[in-house]
Amino acid sequence: MSSLAIHHHGQHVLAIDTADGMVNASLLVIRFGRSVEEHLLFDDTLSRMEKIAARNGHPLPSQWRDIQIRARHKPDFLRDLAAAGIIRRVPGTVGGHTPAAPGIAGNGVRDHAAGLWVHPDLAAGLARWAECRGETWRPSPLAEFVDQVLAEQTGGKATNQPPAPESAAETFAGMVNAATLQNLRAMDQILIDGGHSLIERQQALQVRLAQQAPQRGDA
Structure with missing residues (x-):
């Protein structure tokens, strides 16, 4: 994997692949005990992913607009997300350690690469959902931190914060x-x-x- 930029917010770790901006989502939310895959199944998340996939020139099949189909065929859904450049999975133990080289003392270094990585446009929304336990409209210091770091990384303005929920x-x-x-x-x-x-x-x-x-x- 390309070089990583590592940022800390309290006990939370934000790992960014500097080559493409992807974020290690598993590592970001590990302390909340939340599943990144669960967040990817939501309708609100899908709407953002469809826009990303379209920008990447790899639109998602229309069948995935049915949340029941997404849930029943999750492995296929995740494969399509990976093909569209929305996610990728790196094997290993999330938040674990890589062993020290032979002859080198110590426990090695923390592994920031293992886990499920997501497109940067999904990172702040994921952090908000995890920190606020699904109440995604509530203030989330972690989401604000993620948004700020990603904005600084790209030299642009913070744009990833999800808007207030639309009134039904x-x-x-x-x-x-x-x-x-x-x-x-x-x-x-x-x-x-x-x-x-x-x-x-x-x-x-x-x-x-x-x-x-x-x-x-x-x-």
């Missing part, structure tokens, strides 16, 4: 009255707090409206 309730703004819309917004916030994606929240609000329709008819 506004989808129905032209279909319901003000009181109902306010109730939908409150329910949407509860779903956001539960870590649900935009599509999941839209579907839940649609079900709620369908349930309320007979009640209004009986009134």
